[in-house]
Amino acid sequence: MSSDLTDRIRTIPDFPKPGIQFRDITTLLADGDGLRDLTARLADIARPLDPDLIVGIEARGFILGAILAQMLGKGFVPVRKKGKLPGKTVGIDYVLEYGTDRLEIHEGQVPQGSRVILIDDLIATGGTAIAAAQLLREQGAVLLMALFAIDLPDLGGMAALAAEGVAARAIMAFDGH
Numbered sequence: 001m002s003s004d005l006t007d008r009i010r011t012i013p014d015f016p017k018p019g020i021q022f023r024d025i026t027t028l029l030a031d032g033d034g035l036r037d038l039t040a041r042l043a044d045i046a047r048p049l050d051p052d053l054i055v056g057i058e059a060r061g062f063i064l065g066a067i068l069a070q071m072l073g074k075g076f077v078p079v080r081k082k083g084k085l086p087g088k089t090v091g092i093d094y095v096l097e098y099g100t101d102r103l104e105i106h107e108g109q110v111p112q113g114s115r116v117i118l119i120d121d122l123i124a125t126g127g128t129a130i131a132a133a134q135l136l137r138e139q140g141a142v143l144l145m146a147l148f149a150i151d152l153p154d155l156g157g158m159a160a161l162a163a164e165g166v167a168a169r170a171i172m173a174f175d176g177h
């Protein structure tokens with residue numbers, strides 16, 4: 001837990017709907033020291049695992065994931081929401097609070113047997129990360145770890161990932177929704 005980094009996260013009440021405390025990483029990203037310290041800590045966790053690829057989840061996982069991939073000298077692969085990728089895709093449907101959504105990657109960008117680290121800015125219920133993990137495993141990837149800047153432990157996402165056999169780490173934690 002890093003209080004310095006935590007202090008750089010802005011909390012916006014009632015966004016995008018009443019009762020949600022939105023943990024906004026843009027204030028940390030806009031702070032050069034904060035961005036350097038956060039990405040250094042992510043890289044310290046990821047580097048010893050010697051991944052082949054960093055896979056980031058749309059949208060804020062792209063920012064951290066691309067920086068992490070560059071720091072490690074590895075490639076970056078985006079997991080996008082339905083219909084955004086131009087090439088042939090493989091995907092997975094997953095259940096949201098209301099209805100379903102779909103995550104997709106470009107076919108062939110996560111080769112069978114590749115050792116990958118999955119990254120996103122935040123884990124809440126874990127639904128998004130679990131769907132992405134399942135998609136990667138369906139491609140035959142070895143999922144080394146899921147990494148997050150922020151965990152919301154009250155929503156149980158890290159526990160849900162553990163129940164799926166996915167190792168996971170987060171740099172910061174915030175109480176509440």
Ligand SMILES: O=P(O)(O)OC[C@H]1O[C@H](OP(=O)(O)OP(=O)(O)O)[C@H](O)[C@@H]1O
Nearest residue numbers: 058059060122123124125126127128157
């Ligand atoms: O653990 P979960 O309950 O699945 O929630 C976590 C997801 O929610 C946020 O993305 P959001 O859905 O806001 O999409 P965006 O990054 O495209 O704005 C966050 O960046 C994670 O991807």
Ligand SMILES: Nc1ncnc2[nH]cnc12
Nearest residue numbers: 021022023024122124177
């Ligand atoms: N409280 C929250 N803040 C920012 N992103 C989120 N995604 C899901 N819950 C969130």
